Amino acid sequence: DTEVTQTPKHLVMGMTNKKSLKCEQHMGHRAMYWYKQKAKKPPELMFVYSYEKLSINESVPSRFSPECPNSSLLNLHLHALQPEDSALYLCASSQGGIDGYTFGSGTRLTVV
């Protein structure tokens, strides 16, 4: 299995809603990532988990809350988002160190 699976593919939420994005990989990768990508911009790193522990938080607002229940799963909990948070949210995994990423297909989030 060489895939990273993200759900849902599309999400529309109101500014008072709470929702979660999910990501799963079965490649035995030890690092998992959340990226945010706006149109015509490169991916921006949000969080990195290494061996199920949060190792990097790129000063992301607390309305985004990551969780890594086990080595295969990564969640991103969303609460009280703003319209400017609308973007493509990408999950990725890597063996770590010098390796490249395998990205999931992303969740297209719209905040209304």
Added chain:
Amino acid sequence: QKEVEQNSGPLSVPEGAIASLNCTYSDRGSQSFFWYRQYSGKSPELIMFIYSNGDKEDGRFTAQLNKASQYVSLLIRDSQPSDSATYLCAVKSGGFKTIFGAGTRLFVKA
């Protein structure tokens, strides 16, 4: 501030030609270098990685690295319309953090 610079394009080449994409980076301690292809509305896909100075070939793709000049390039031979996409250069300096360039849009005209 670590930076990765790319020409945003668009770069337009005729079908069958060689497309040359370039990237420079600021951190001399960078250790690994990647090219990702991203089709419109899709997620990035890793197509090449290179760790050592010189050339690395994989099918129609060649990655070139010159650490002294802090320069990475991607050559696409026999370009096809299906190669039309945004190509993201990415650099790792150790650890888990990757810095992405803004991407170069490539159009291959049939």
